[in-house]
Amino acid sequence: DAKTTQPTSMDCAEGRAANLPCNHSTISGNEYVYWYRQIHSQGPQYIIHGLKNNETNEMASLIITEDRKSSTLILPHATLRDTAVYYCIVRGGNAGNNRKLIWGLGTSLAVNP
Amino acid sequence: SAVISQKPSRDICQRGTSLTIQCQVDSQVTMMFWYRQQPGQSLTLIATANQGSEATYESGFVIDKFPISRPNLTFSTLTVSNMSPEDSSIYLCSVVQGQDWGANVLTFGAGSRLTVL
Numbered sequence: 001d002a003k004t005t006q007p008t009s010m011d012c013a014e015g016r017a018a019n020l021p022c023n024h025s026t027i028s029g030n031e032y033v034y035w036y037r038q039i040h041s042q043g044p045q046y047i048i049h050g051l052k053n054n055e056t057n058e059m060a061s062l063i064i065t066e067d068r069k070s071s072t073l074i075l076p077h078a079t080l081r082d083t084a085v086y087y088c089i090v091r092g093g094n095a096g097n098n099r100k101l102i103w104g105l106g107t108s109l110a111v112n113p
Numbered sequence: 114s115a116v117i118s119q120k121p122s123r124d125i126c127q128r129g130t131s132l133t134i135q136c137q138v139d140s141q142v143t144m145m146f147w148y149r150q151q152p153g154q155s156l157t158l159i160a161t162a163n164q165g166s167e168a169t170y171e172s173g174f175v176i177d178k179f180p181i182s183r184p185n186l187t188f189s190t191l192t193v194s195n196m197s198p199e200d201s202s203i204y205l206c207s208v209v210q211g212q213d214w215g216a217n218v219l220t221f222g223a224g225s226r227l228t229v230l
Binding site for chain 2: 034036041042043044045046049087103104105106
């Protein structure tokens with residue numbers, strides 16, 4: 001799986017949009033971009049994923065650049081409960097040959113009142 | 114998506130003992146994984162639990178230390194053997210549903226927080 005680069009930490013004011021960037025310049029054509037988050041003392045929680053097109057669900061939007069070398073997770077109206085570590089990972093290929101996901105340390109997002 | 118129950122949620126154990134963590138899924142799943150998250154660190158894959166056969170371990174992890182069972186498509190156990198303080202971590206069960214590895218979501222249990230004294 002391709003390696004990702006994320007800022008160590010970010011701050012966001014409650015009610016404002018949180019834009020979390022991720023660089024994945026070595027991504028290959030069959031690899032999806034996934035975002036997860038981990039709230040303190042909980043297991044990681046799936047947020048959203050995409051391959052080429054931008055995606056939106058009830059939690060967030062995912063913007064993937066045309067060359068697919070970077071992406072941005074957007075939380076449109078951040079709340080205090082969105083304070084968590086956000087992980088960007090890329091994943092694809094045959095499960096038998098490509099199981100090990102490189103999670104990295106993610107971005108620690110602090111939403112401030 | 115699948116719902117995962119992990120037991121115990123936390124435990125405090127003595128050095129040299131072993132602890133078995135259970136992972137129960139509410140539906141049949143294609144793949145089950147065990148992860149470790151050491152304090153302040155990210156997730157590291159321990160092994161893939163294979164139904165009806167020996168688990169597939171990642172580099173740095175061995176069966177004698179982390180024996181894994183997966184008797185069916187909804188249940189797995191991870192044992193942490195002969196524990197030392199360095200084994201103090203959160204252990205997470207994770208599953209994938211469906212055959213398309215790349216396109217399918219990983220679902221995680223809440224984790225089992227282990228402290229070894």
